[in-house]
Amino acid sequence: MNALIISAVLGVVMMFSGILLKQKSAIRTVAIAGILVLLGMSILDLKGIQLFSIDTREMIVFDHFALVFNTVIFAVVLLYLLLSAPDMEKVGVNYAEYFALIFFILCGAALVTSFKSLLILFLGIEIISIPLYILTGSDKRNLKGNEAALKYFLLGSFSTGLMLMGIALLYGARASFSTVISPAIIPQNMSLLYAGMILLLFAMAFKVSAAPFHFWTPDVYDGAPTVFTSFMATIVKVVVFFGFIRLFDDMFEPQQGQWRLWVTVITAVTLFIGNITAVFQQSVKRMLAYSSIAQAGFMLFALYAMSGDGKEGLMLYTVAYSAATIGIFAVLARMSDYTFDGFNGLAKSQPMVAATLTVFLLSLAGIPLTAGFMAKFYMLKAALGTPGSLWLVIFAVIMAAVSVYYYFRVIQAMYFKEPGDTPHPAFPSFFKGMLLVLAFLVILLGVYPELLLGRLYF
Amino acid sequence: MIAFLLILIPLATGLLSFLIREEKTAKAFAFLASLATLAVSLLGLTLMNSESNLQFIAPWMSSLGSSFALKIDGMGQVLCLLTAIAYPLTFLGTWQASPKNANRFFGLMLLAQAGMMGVFLANDALLFYFCWELALIPMYFLASQWGGEKRIAVTFKFFVYTFLGSLLMLIGILYLQSQTPDHSFGLSAFYKLKIPASEQLWLFWLFFVAFAIKMPLFPFHTWQPDTYEQAPTATTMILSGVMVKMGLLGLIRWLMPVLPLASFQWGDVVMILAVIGIIYASLVAIRQDDLKRLIAYSSIAHISLMAAALFAENLSGTQGVMIQLFNHGVNIIGLWIIVEIIERRYGTRKISELGGLAQQAPVMTIFFVVIALANIALPLTNGFAGEFLMFNGLLSAQSNFKVVFTVLAGLGIILAAVYTLNMIRKTFYGEAVSLRVPVTELKLNEQLALGLIVVIILWLGIYPQSMLELTDSFSKEWFSKIDVSYLFRK
Structure with missing residues (x-):
C-alpha cells in the first residue's frame, strides 16, 4: 500500500519540480531520489511496516509475492533511470513531465500487481496505458513518433473496449467484480463466463504484445523515443504480464481446461512470429521490438504452466530480460546509426561497452551462466511439468535457436567486422559503470538465481 | 581437490x-x-x-x-x-x-x-x-x-x-x-x-x-x-x-x-548412420585437395567408427573406444601441426601445389609418415590397439547385421589407407615444386611437439596395456549398466 500512494504523490511532486527547478540535473536528482524512496517504501512494506491503512474492501491485496515483485520492479526502474535519465533530455523540453508520467505508470503498476477486483485491474491497466500514449508521442517533431502514438492510442483503446466488454460479461455471469473464487459467488451463466474470459484473455494478450495481437508493437516500439521504448518493452511489459497471470491464477483456475488450448496457440504463434520476423530486420531497434515479442512467448509459459516454477521463472525473467534489454536500448539510444552495420567494429573503439552488450545479448539468447538462461530454464521446467506439453517445449527451443541468429548478428558486427565511416559515440564513464553493474547482475543471477528466488518464500 | x-x-x-x-x-x-x-x-x-x-x-x-x-x-x-x-x-x-x-x-x-x-x-x-x-x-x-x-x-x-x-x-x-x-x-x-x-x-x-x-x-x-x-x-x-x-x-x-x-x-540405427559416415567421409576424403579438409573428413570416419563400436555394446569395443579417445586426439593434433608447418612455409595447403617435400625436409617427413600411419592404425602404432579392439567388439555385437557393419567399417580402413598414402605420395614424394620461401628444417619447438607425439604413438602402440588398465574397471562397471541381455535370457 505504501508504494501505491507514494508513487502517485511522487508523480505530482515531479510535475511541480518542473516549475520550481530550472536545472535539468536537479530534476533528475529529484526523480532518482523519488524512486529510491519508493524502493525503500516497498521494502518497508515487505517487512510489515505500513504507513497507510486504508480499507479497500478486499479490492486490493498486497500479498508477499506482489510485494517482492513490486520491489524488484522499482529496483529495475532505479537502474533504468540511472542509466537512461540523461538521454531523456534529448527527447523534448518537458523533462520533468516525463518523470511524472513514469511515476504515474508505476502507480498503475502497483494496482496491476495487487488487484483482487476486475475494476482495479481495469484502472491499473488504464493508468499505465494513458501515460504511455503520451510518452510514445513525446517527441513532437518526429512524424514516426506521432504516427506510433496515434496507432498505439487507437489500437489500445480498442483493446480496452474488449476488456471492458469482458468485464461486463463476467459481471453478468457472476454478479461480482471480485476475482476471488468463493462459495458466495456462483457463476450463473457459464457461456457468459467463458465469453468474458476469452475477451479478457485477448485484451491482456494485446497489452503484452502476444501474437496475433502484436501488430502495434514493432511500429510503436520503433516510432517511440528509444529511451521510452526501453521502458515500455521491459518494465511495463513484465508488470502487465504479472497482472495477466494473477488474474488467471485467481479467477479462472477452474476453467483451466477451457483456456489452456487458447494459451498454447497464442504461445506457439508468438514464439514463431516474434523469432522469425526478427531474423529479417535491418534495424537493431526493430529487431529488439520483435525480440520482445519473442521473449513474451517464453514468458507466456508461466501462464501456460500456472505453477510455482512458472512464477519463479517470471520473477527471474523480469530481472534477466529487463536488465539486458535496458542495457542494450541505453547503448542504442546513443548510437548514431540504428542498423546492424552501425555496430560494426564497436569492440575496437569501445571494448568495455561491446563486452557488456555481449553479456546482455547472450543473456537474451539464453546462454548458460547468464540470468536469461536460468529464466528460460525455469520456464521450460514449468512447462514440462504440464502433461502433454513436450511438443510445445521442443518448438520453443527450436525458436530459441533461431533467436541466436539475430542476437549474434550484433555480436558479429561488434567483434568481427571492420568499423564503418561514421565514428562511434563516446560514452561517459558513469554510463559505462552502470552498464558494468547491469552485466554483473545478469551474470550473478545466472550463477546464483537463488539470490532472488530465495526472497519469494520468506 | x-x-x-x-x-x-x-x-x-x-x-x-x-x-x-x-x-x-x-x-x-x-x-x-x-x-x-x-x-x-x-x-x-x-x-x-x-x-x-x-x-x-x-x-x-x-x-x-x-x-x-x-x-x-x-x-x-x-x-x-x-x-x-x-x-x-x-x-x-x-x-x-x-x-x-x-x-x-x-x-x-x-x-x-x-x-x-x-x-x-x-x-x-x-x-x-x-x-x-x-x-x-x-x-x-x-x-x-x-x-x-x-x-x-x-x-x-x-x-x-x-x-x-x-x-x-x-x-x-x-x-x-x-x-x-x-x-x-x-x-x-x-x-x-x-x-x-x-x-x-x-x-x-x-x-x-x-x-x-x-x-x-x-x-x-x-x-x-x-x-x-x-x-x-x-x-x-x-x-x-x-x-x-x-x-x-x-x-x-x-x-x-x-x-x-x-x-x-536404436543401436542398429546408430550403427547404420556410423557406417554411412565412415564410407561417405572416406570417399570424400579421397577427393579432397585441401590438406585441412582431408584430415577433417578422415576425422569424421574415425569418430564414426568409435560410435559404432560403442553401440556394439560389449567390453572389447568399449575398451577400444576408451584407448582410441586418447589416441585419436594425439594423432590428429600431430597431423594439424604438420599441416600448419607446411602452410606457413609453403604458403599453400593444396596437395596439387605441393610435392617433393621429402627431399627438402626429411625430418618432417619421418614425423608425418609415423603419425599418418598411426592414423590408419598400422600395427605397432597406438591406433592399431584401439581399432583392433573396436573391430573385435563390432564382430561380437548383438546385432543381426554385425557382419555387414564390420565389413563396411573395415572398408573404411582400406579407404583410409588409400587417401593417407596418396596424400603422402603426392605431398612428400614426387616432383618438387618451386618454393616461395627458402626451406628450413623443423624448429626446435616443432621437433619437441612432434617428437613427444611420436613417443606417445609408439609407447601406446607397443604397450597399450598402460592405458587399458586405467579404464578397465570403468569399462566393466559401465558395461554392467548398459547390459540388457538379461531381457533375452528367459
Missing part, C-alpha cells in the same frame, strides 16, 4: 590472461598455465589418485536439486589427460603463429579448456550442461575472430547447430530430473532411474542429436569440414582433438547407461 584444480587453473589463468598486455608474455603465460594443468592431471593419475582427491562436491543451486559435483573416473582420467596434454602440444606446435591480440586469443583458449574439463568431470546434469555451453562460447569467438576468410558464416553455422542440439538435450535433462524421486540432477540419481521403454525411445533422440552433432555423425556433420578449415589451426587442433570427445563422453556417460533399453533398441 585434483578434480577442482583441473577446472580452476585454466579458468583462473584464462581470465588473468585477458589482463596481459605483452604479446610474448601472454603466449608464455598460457604455455606455463597449460603445463601446470598437465602437472596436476599427472598427479591425479599417479601420486594422488585416492578417491578423496578425485572427487569434489560443493553446494550450488541446491533448491533446484543440483550441486557442483565433479569426479574423475577411468574415462575421466583418460580425457583429462588428453585435454591436459593437448594444450601444451598445441601451444608448442604453433609457437610461431602469432595471433593478433594474443592475450585474448590465449585467454579464450584456456577458458575453453576449463569448459571441456568441466564436461569431462561433471557428475551433475545441470553442471554438465553449463560446461557444455561454456566450452562452446570461447570456441565460437576464437574461430570467428582469428579464422579464415569465410569464418563468420561458417562458425556461426557451427554454433547454431551445437546450440540447437544442446537445447534439445536440456529438455531431456529436465524430463529425467522430473522423473527422479528427489528431483535431483545428480548422475547417480539418473543411473537409478527406471524409465519405461516407451519413453526411453523418444528421450534417446533428445540426447543423441546433441551428441551426434558434436562428434559429428552423419547426417549432422555438415558444419565440421568448413569449421576445421576456417578456424585458426590451434583452435582446430583443440576442436578436433579434444572437443569432439565431448560427444562421445555424452554417449558413454549420460546417454547409454541412463537409457539402456533405447540404446539397445
